[in-house]
Amino acid sequence: MRASDLKVLELLDFRAADGVIAFHDQRMLLYDADVLGILRRELVETVGPRVARGLLTRFGYADGYRDAQTLKKLFRWESQEEWCKAGLVLHALEGKALAVKTRLSGLTGNGALEAEIRWENCYETEQHLRHLGPATEPVCWKLAGYVSGYFSACLGDEIYFVETDCCATGHGCCRAVGKRRSDWGADLEPHLEYFKVASVQDEIARLERALRQQRLAVSRQKREAERWKSLAQHLQGPQAPVAKSRAMRDVLELAERVAATDTTVLLGGESGTGKELVARYIHERSRRAKGPFVAINCGALPEPLLESELFGHMRGSFTGAVADKKGLFEEAGRGTLLLDEIAEAPPAIQVKLLRALQEREIRRVGATISVRVDVRVLAASNRDLEQAVARGEFRRDLYYRLNVINIVIPPLRDRREDIISLARLFLERHAAAQGKEIRAISAEALDLLTGYAWPGNVRELQNVIERAVVLGARDRITVADLPPALRERGASPALGDLTGPLSLQELERRAILAALERHHGSRTRTAKALGISLHTLWRKLKVYEGDAQRRP
Numbered sequence: 001m002r003a004s005d006l007k008v009l010e011l012l013d014f015r016a017a018d019g020v021i022a023f024h025d026q027r028m029l030l031y032d033a034d035v036l037g038i039l040r041r042e043l044v045e046t047v048g049p050r051v052a053r054g055l056l057t058r059f060g061y062a063d064g065y066r067d068a069q070t071l072k073k074l075f076r077w078e079s080q081e082e083w084c085k086a087g088l089v090l091h092a093l094e095g096k097a098l099a100v101k102t103r104l105s106g107l108t109g110n111g112a113l114e115a116e117i118r119w120e121n122c123y124e125t126e127q128h129l130r131h132l133g134p135a136t137e138p139v140c141w142k143l144a145g146y147v148s149g150y151f152s153a154c155l156g157d158e159i160y161f162v163e164t165d166c167c168a169t170g171h172g173c174c175r176a177v178g179k180r181r182s183d184w185g186a187d188l189e190p191h192l193e194y195f196k197v198a199s200v201q202d203e204i205a206r207l208e209r210a211l212r213q214q215r216l217a218v219s220r221q222k223r224e225a226e227r228w229k230s231l232a233q234h235l236q237g238p239q240a241p242v243a244k245s246r247a248m249r250d251v252l253e254l255a256e257r258v259a260a261t262d263t264t265v266l267l268g269g270e271s272g273t274g275k276e277l278v279a280r281y282i283h284e285r286s287r288r289a290k291g292p293f294v295a296i297n298c299g300a301l302p303e304p305l306l307e308s309e310l311f312g313h314m315r316g317s318f319t320g321a322v323a324d325k326k327g328l329f330e331e332a333g334r335g336t337l338l339l340d341e342i343a344e345a346p347p348a349i350q351v352k353l354l355r356a357l358q359e360r361e362i363r364r365v366g367a368t369i370s371v372r373v374d375v376r377v378l379a380a381s382n383r384d385l386e387q388a389v390a391r392g393e394f395r396r397d398l399y400y401r402l403n404v405i406n407i408v409i410p411p412l413r414d415r416r417e418d419i420i421s422l423a424r425l426f427l428e429r430h431a432a433a434q435g436k437e438i439r440a441i442s443a444e445a446l447d448l449l450t451g452y453a454w455p456g457n458v459r460e461l462q463n464v465i466e467r468a469v470v471l472g473a474r475d476r477i478t479v480a481d482l483p484p485a486l487r488e489r490g491a492s493p494a495l496g497d498l499t500g501p502l503s504l505q506e507l508e509r510r511a512i513l514a515a516l517e518r519h520h521g522s523r524t525r526t527a528k529a530l531g532i533s534l535h536t537l538w539r540k541l542k543v544y545e546g547d548a549q550r551r552p
């Protein structure tokens, strides 16, 4: 790159929409020269010409130094001389002055640096003459500062320019001579006080560091903002997951990305974390959004019923099959099917699921022909499927088929930033549903909510808020409305206090729920641990579920 190649329109980025003119990473300002002339007069009149000269010299020095740094970052210069000259071209482009004659020698090698620059149309002389009248000494303080700063930055040495002739003192043009500090000798002494270079350079270095950090922060924010721009639009609906936390945002970002494809997704995470909500989120963002979203809990039904639910049946294929019935694979046509608690699917069903995924067709129970299905399958499990595979409880081939993309939803304790928003959302929802005028949660209650470990995750939080709305007698939820387990922080709410008078039924209920919690929701293992049949467990859970729904 050569100095003469510089073009002002290529250097400056006029971002009118942002109110910014950028010169690489420097922000530039456009000023009416007369405003600077008035400022100069003000300075001279208020602090005197000596101090004013010092201020403007250092102002110019910083300006030149920064320009040199920016030009260095922007281009690869053919030579140091070209980089030096670029400063003179640049200040012409910036409208400061036109360097009409430049002599540079001793830029490289051991010879002394000798620089001489002549300028015409210097705005400083113009302004000085207009606002302060003719001068007896050169007045292009900012300009002398500028070239001093610029050359010092280029050559990595202290270079000082002193103006010898000036249009303001009646010369035909302005002229400055520049040398290294060591070559100036005593002649520089009367001018040095105006520079106080050390402090200017320290200040510039500090500024550079601060700018670098600010740039990093800005680009981070920008990336973040762009990432969220599209996502935020979809986070408005009442069904959208709350995602203030980084952990949950990452989940939704991934969900957003996989939504566009038709690939199978395996959703992991503890029970109650909101796997179905994320599944719905994927569905709503996919091209299947207009189709149905169907979810089935593979652990909730005994095998024959589950098979008929999933794949349908033909009339007369078993007792009670009085008519042909479509299964969910067909019901979910052109839509999405969520297989929740997939780990609980019995082996025979696993085989059939694998075939359905591979062949894209299913056969109703009792049917002799297969039908094609167009459905996207999402699967969810709160158990570690890989471990289930290792233990031989889950088919490896089905696991690989499902686990194309794995999204793990974090437990609530790992996304505490979301607790307050979730609590308020549930409050709004349940208060509206029950026609209660409860609008807020007390600070103490919020404190307990955010400090609690939430082993039952979002679902537990929702239950706690629902209960508080039911019990709440005032316009806000207070600590008194929260369950004792929460007030005792960290105690397991599943078993709770066993010392009080409890019915055998209640004891059984708590023992079963606690065992279920211990086995991360696996009904098979819970039944085994409790020594009851899977069917018994299923029946009891059904009763509890009904109780929970009947409870206000």
Ligand SMILES: [Zn+2]
Pocket (backbone or CB within 6 Å): 122, 125, 138, 139, 140, 163, 165, 166, 167, 168, 173, 174, 175
């Ligand atoms: Zn001058």
